[in-house]
Amino acid sequence: MTQHNIAFLGLGNMGEAMAKNLLKAGHRLTVYNRTASKAADLEKLGATVAATPAAAVADAAFVFSMVTDDAALLELCLGPDGLxxxxxxxxVHASCSTVAPDTNRRLAEAHAQHGSTLVATPVFGKPDVATAAKLWLAASGEADARQRLAPLLEALGQGVHDFGDDPGAASTVKLCGNFMLGAAIEAMAEAFTLAQKSGLARQQVYEFFTSTLFNTPIYKGYGKLVAERHYQPVGAAPAIIRKDMRLVLDESRTHLVPMPFANILHDHLSTTVAKGEQGDWAGFAERITDGAGL
Amino acid sequence: MTQHNIAFLGLGNMGEAMAKNLLKAGHRLTVYNRTASKAADLEKLGATVAATPAAAVADAAFVFSMVTDDAALLELCLGPDGLxxxxxxxxVHASCSTVAPDTNRRLAEAHAQHGSTLVATPVFGKPDVATAAKLWLAASGEADARQRLAPLLEALGQGVHDFGDDPGAASTVKLCGNFMLGAAIEAMAEAFTLAQKSGLARQQVYEFFTSTLFNTPIYKGYGKLVAERHYQPVGAAPAIIRKDMRLVLDESRTHLVPMPFANILHDHLSTTVAKGEQGDWAGFAERITDGAGL
Structure with a gap:
């Protein structure tokens, strides 16, 4: 594969793991993070550390960004020393963060005015999945840029799915996915709790369903946390996914779609954040277990 | 395998397929159905047709029952000419219907008074899965009867999971499963509809999720109906699964478990029944699609 000058901006658990896989693939990497200390590991592995987003991207052919929310992405792109x-x-800018579709659309226009291109490239998977380069990726944006980006995305995961030219489309898909994950967690929380209060062992019910009808890593992984009521390790914090559910609800209101499940998930995550619970976001399952007096 | 005198009572789409697999396994089968004409196929295959439940079970070592609801099962067991x-x-009576846990508990006591045993043996799978002998089964009830029944249950599916001595336990597991299926359908309905109104193709979003995070026959099968908005063939009618969701809610109220998703599913199925919609129960997905003006 051709080796490129790549900038990676945003070195949280997900970003750091993805950046390491780009280094492993032999690219020249310049990294930036608001809290500079998080770049130390990557620097040891050969990455150059930049002091600002603008400095990081100055000679980049490709930029990846992975930050926590719309405000952080807008600051990174359009703020002082923005990219x-x-x-x-x-x-080409591969915008990996989970943000509103309109944020990627608006930023795509800003890029176009400067002669560069934004492609929305949200990823599915926890940090351990990112480390193993087994993410699933969705991509949307201008066709030529998508094609040039494709080999780099392949290095990060087990497949890239193409959602056309609208740079907002892949963000919509990402929001739909996080919503569906949340719905699966809530469904297990309700089912396992009903089973427990009916005299069954949560663990046995979990094992039955995840070896039969719901025999898939998502149900197995999140279901284990729900069955054991132990929400570790933290893949994503409740506040992060609550933001995603707010974006889902924003979209549902913009497009006039009734989403009763999404409203419930958002409420449960609000309580989880309000109570200051520190585990993985799947800990919102406690709204049901705790709510049942267990 | 030892061949037994077996009675099969209740020859709907599920019961007929299961009865045929017992015949194929070489057992002597006597069948009963309230509407006698439904026994014609099985009679051609060698089954004896009985005129009453009592006549069907008169020399049976094992009885299977598969009827639509608690009232039908109580009538079959304790009504005039009951089994x-x-x-x-x-x-041993293998009680396969989806009924309240307490119904199987109450009937188990009635059996015990007559020197026989009821084992709750609910099944997971549509009629085509029953025909292919690929059902998943849960079983609970008195241990010796469960063991004697096990080889017969193996002939019906791809695995029997044991939930102990309480004849209500397997019914609880079955209700949890139907609830989790409903939650998966609702989640896809909300996600696919949001995607469609955001400019994406339902089919493409369906294909992405069912080949990545939700790569499982349940999501693929029901998701296809939801993506295409074509709820055929009918695996189970909306009224049947609405009854199951009512049982879920009954249990949630008895055991003090908040189940907001279950309440939504029940409401959607109520509307689907009230409107007289004739497709598979997954057609309740239209509450979201239709509700979004599509």
Missing amino acids: VAALPAGA | VAALPAGA
């Missing part, structure tokens, strides 16, 4: 104004013409 | 009083001492 959009500094990015060389012809460069 | 409980007629069943030979030592016989």
Whole structure:
């Protein structure tokens, strides 16, 4: 594979794991993180650490960004020393964060004005999945940029699915996915709790369903946390996914779609954040277990 | 395998398919159905047709029952010419219907008074799965009867999971399973509809999720109906599964478990029944699609 100058901005658990896989693939990597200390591991592995987003992207052919929310992405792109104004013409920005579709659309326009291109490339998977380069990726944006980006995305996961030219489309898909994950967790929380209060062992019910009808890593992984009521390790914090559910509800209101399940998930995550619970976001399952007096 | 005198009572789509697999396994089968014409196929295959439940079980070592609801099962067991009083001492009744846990508990006591045993043996799978002998089964009830029944249950599916001595336990597991299936359908309905109104193709979103995070026959099978908005063939009618969701809610109220998802599913199925919609129960997905003006 051709080796490129790549910038990676945003080195949380997900970003760091993805950046390491780009390094492993032989690319020249420059990294930036608001809290600079998080770049130390990558620097040891050969990455160059930049002091600002603009400095990080100055000679990049490709930029990846992975930050926590819309505000952080807008700051990174359009704020002081932002990446959009500094990015060389012809460069492609792979926008990996979970943000509103309109945020990626708006940023795609800003890139176009500077001669570069944004492709929305949200990823599915926890940090351990990112480390193993087994993420699933969705991509949407201008066709030529998508094609140039494809080999880099392949290095991060087990498949890239194409959702066309609208840079908002892949963000919508990502929001739908996080919503469906939340619905699966809530369904297990309700079912396992009913079973427990009926005299069954949560663990046995969990094992039955995840070896039969719901025999899939998602149900097995999150179901284990729900069955054991032990929400560790933390794949994503409740506040992060609560933000995603708010984005789902924003979209549902914009597009006039009734989403009763999404409303419930958002409420449960609000309580989980309000109570200051520190585990994985799947800990919102406690709204049912705790709510049943267990 | 030892061949037995077996009675099969209740020859709907599920019961007929299961009865045929017992015939194929070489057992001597006597069948009964309230509407006698439904026994014609089985008679051609070698089954004896009985005129009453009592006549069907008169020399049976094992009885299977598969009827639509608690009232039908109680009538079959304890009504005029019911099976409980007629069943030979030592016989085992495999109660396959989806009913309240307490119904199977109450009937188990009635059997015990007559020297026979009821084992709750609910099954998971549509009629085509029953025909292919690929059902998943849960079993609970008196241990010796469960063991004697096990080889017969193996002939019907791809695995029997044991939930102990309480004849209500397996019914609880069955209700949890139907609830989790409903939650998966609702989640897809909300997600696919949001995607569609955001400019994406339902089919593409369906294909992405069912080839990645939700790569399982349940999501693929029901998701296809939801994506295409074509709820055929009918695996189970909306009224049947609405009854199951009512049983889930009854249990949630008895055991003080908040189940917000279950309440939504019940409401959606109520509307689907009230409107007289004739497709598979997954057609309750239309509450979201139709509700979004599509």
